[in-house]
Every structure is written in structure tokens, then in C-alpha cells.
Amino acid sequence: EGVVVRGVSLLGNQSKVTISGVADRPGFAARIFGALSEAHIRVDMIVQNVSHTGVTDVSLTLATEDAKRAEDALRGILQELAPDGDSDEVKIKIAAGVAKLSVVGIGMRSQSGVASRLFSVLAENGVNIQMISTSEILIAVTIDEAEGKLAARVVHDAFGLALDPEKA
Amino acid sequence: EGVVVRGVSLLGNQSKVTISGVADRPGFAARIFGALSEAHIRVDMIVQNVSHTGVTDVSLTLATEDAKRAEDALRGILQELAPDGDSDEVKIKIAAGVAKLSVVGIGMRSQSGVASRLFSVLAENGVNIQMISTSEILIAVTIDEAEGKLAARVVHDAFGLALDPEKA
Numbered sequence: 001e002g003v004v005v006r007g008v009s010l011l012g013n014q015s016k017v018t019i020s021g022v023a024d025r026p027g028f029a030a031r032i033f034g035a036l037s038e039a040h041i042r043v044d045m046i047v048q049n050v051s052h053t054g055v056t057d058v059s060l061t062l063a064t065e066d067a068k069r070a071e072d073a074l075r076g077i078l079q080e081l082a083p084d085g086d087s088d089e090v091k092i093k094i095a096a097g098v099a100k101l102s103v104v105g106i107g108m109r110s111q112s113g114v115a116s117r118l119f120s121v122l123a124e125n126g127v128n129i130q131m132i133s134t135s136e137i138l139i140a141v142t143i144d145e146a147e148g149k150l151a152a153r154v155v156h157d158a159f160g161l162a163l164d165p166e167k168a
Numbered sequence: 169e170g171v172v173v174r175g176v177s178l179l180g181n182q183s184k185v186t187i188s189g190v191a192d193r194p195g196f197a198a199r200i201f202g203a204l205s206e207a208h209i210r211v212d213m214i215v216q217n218v219s220h221t222g223v224t225d226v227s228l229t230l231a232t233e234d235a236k237r238a239e240d241a242l243r244g245i246l247q248e249l250a251p252d253g254d255s256d257e258v259k260i261k262i263a264a265g266v267a268k269l270s271v272v273g274i275g276m277r278s279q280s281g282v283a284s285r286l287f288s289v290l291a292e293n294g295v296n297i298q299m300i301s302t303s304e305i306l307i308a309v310t311i312d313e314a315e316g317k318l319a320a321r322v323v324h325d326a327f328g329l330a331l332d333p334e335k336a
């Protein structure tokens with residue numbers, strides 16, 4: 001299918017921050033990232049899936065050393081993110097020990113082939129996929145950092161590639 | 169922060185397919201994309217957020233003309249995706265009329281600034297953000313296709329850019 005996979009990289013020392021119960025109406029994603037931007041917090045991945053019953057989760061990954069500052073910036077606005085503007089239903093959850101594994105390629109528009117191979121290799125090695133975020137040239141997954149080295153090795157082998165540890 | 173936003177593109181005629189209730193254990197993402205790959209279905213975005221109570225949603229976008237074939241490929245394996253391997257809790261939902269708006273840049277690692285501006289511009293114009301998927305060089309959101317032209321115009325203006333309608 002003309003896909004060329006060019007590299008695999010692993011970014012460690014990440015934490016994932018998930019805000020659940022965010023109102024699925026205009027303005028709420030802006031509020032979250034406005035607060036983070038004002039606090040000068042560098043964010044890596046942002047993932048949001050579709051909503052159920054008018055609310056959804058918004059997750060982001062960042063360096064674990066910045067997680068506390070991100071939490072402080074977000075705690076202040078949590079209640080505003082609820083559909084009624086004032087609920088205890090909006091929660092924030094932070095988990096350290098996350099690694100991001102990225103497969104970079106070109107021509108990955110018909111991604112199901114590369115994605116399916118990547119996900120199969122991880123599955124065969126017992127590595128759970130926590131989050132998935134893709135673009136035309138990149139498939140990124142977050143996994144448990146404890147499985148990071150194993151995952152990077154088996155994916156590198158599966159695609160016959162050189163491993164390129166990403167400098168965080 | 170050294171970020172350069174280089175272009176905005178809009179991809180129309182997309183549908184989003186969401187499989188909900190997928191077991192959050194190794195092998196399930198592989199099963200989904202294996203089935204799609206075997207049916208030669210071209211997938212654009214893949215988005216998966218963290219799980220709650222051991223299950224999560226896996227969403228993908230693709231050309232609306234391919235949505236029916238994707239649904240057929242997935243219906244056959246739905247029950248296998250449940251935590252107990254045999255449940256009626258796994259559902260598939262397909263919605264047409266989706267557009268993907270992408271902002272391409274370099275140096276977007278500290279993405280909260282660009283993301284916050286993109287999300288604010290959309291919010292100010294009443295455009296709801298359905299899904300978000302990012303990488304270091306790209307922030308992609310899915311929105312209602314009916315708001316696609318408006319969204320592309322206001323984002324292009326906000327970043328002072330030339331609009332580049334992506335050829336699907």
C-alpha cells in the first residue's frame with residue numbers, strides 16, 4: 001500500500017492527566033488549554049474521544065515533573081467544566097509511569113495496516129495500549145513505562161527499524 | 169515559544185465510527201484494526217482515550233463512502249471485544265457529516281499555546297470540538313461538516329494563514 005515506516009521512538013517519564021465529565025459544548029476544551037497555557041505548561045499529546053450523555057474525557061500527556069503544576073492549574077477551573085457550570089461531577093485523574101511509543105511513517109493514510117501490525121505486536125507481547133492518537137504520518141500510543149523498553153524493542157524488530165530514543 | 173504554525177487544512181466527507189465497551193486489555197485494538205485491514209479499509213484518525221471500569225471507546229474516522237464496509241467488517245467481531253468475550257455491551261455507532269480540521273506546525277511540543285488558541289477560536293464561533301488527536305507537528309479536531317467552511321476560515325484568520333483544502 002506504499003506505506004513506509006521510518007522510525008520508532010519512545011518518550012519516557014510521562015504522566016497522563018485525564019479530566020472526566022467535561023461538557024461537550026463549545027468553549028470547554030479552550031478553557032482547559034487556556035489554563036494550562038497561562039501556567040506555561042508544556043503539553044505533549046492531547047486526546048479526546050466522542051461524548052456520551054453530553055460529557056466526555058479530555059486527556060493530555062506531559063513530563064511527570066510538570067504534572068503537579070498542571071494539576072494546580074486545572075483544579076481551579078474544574079467546576080466550570082461541568083455542563084451545569086457548577087458540578088462535582090468533573091474529576092481529574094493523574095497517573096505517572098507512562099511512556100509514549102510513536103511509529104513514524106509516510107503514506108499512512110490507509111493506516112489500518114500499520115496500526116494493525118503495531119497493535120498486534122504489542123498485544124503478542126502483553127503490552128496494553130492505554131491511549132491512541134494518530135495523524136497521517138504518526139501513530140502514537142501510551143503504555144506503561146515499565147513495558148517501554150520491551151515494547152520499543154519488539155516494535156522495532158517487527159518493522160525492521162533502528163530504534164531512536166526520543167530526547168524528552 | 170518558537171512555534172510556527174504553517175497551515176490549516178480541512179478534510180470533508182468523513183464519518184466517525186465509535187466502538188464502545190471495548191475491553192482494555194492487550195489484543196483488542198489489534199482485533200479491531202486487523203479486521204479493518206483485512207477488509208482493505210483505509211482509516212484516517214484513530215483515537216482512544218483512557219478506560220473506565222476496564223472498558224474504553226475506540227474511534228476512527230474514514231471517508232463516508234467506506235463507512236458501510238467498515239461497519240460490516242466490525243459487526244462480525246463486536247462480541248469478541250467485550251471483557252467477557254461474549255457480551256451485548258459492545259456497541260458500534262457511526263455518524264456521517266464529519267470534517268477533520270488540522271493545524272500543522274513545527275515546535276508544537278509546548279502545544280498548550282497553539283491548542284488553546286485553536287480551541288478558543290472555534291469556541292468563539294460556536295463550533296463544537298468532537299474529537300481531538302495531536303502529534304508534535306499536528307493538532308487535528310473533528311467537527312460537524314456543516315461548520316467546516318466557517319471553522320477553516322476563522323482558524324486561518326486567527327493564525328494568519330493560507331487555507332489548504334486537503335484532497336481526500
Ligand SMILES: C[C@@H](O)[C@H](N)C(=O)O
Pocket residue numbers: 022023024025026027028029030048056058291295296297298
Ligand atoms: C469537550 C470539548 O472539546 C468541547 N466539545 C469543546 O468544544 O470545547
Ligand SMILES: C[C@@H](O)[C@H](N)C(=O)O
Pocket residue numbers: 123127128129130190191192193194195196197198216224226
Ligand atoms: C482498548 C485496547 O486498546 C486495549 N487496551 C488493547 O491493548 O488492545
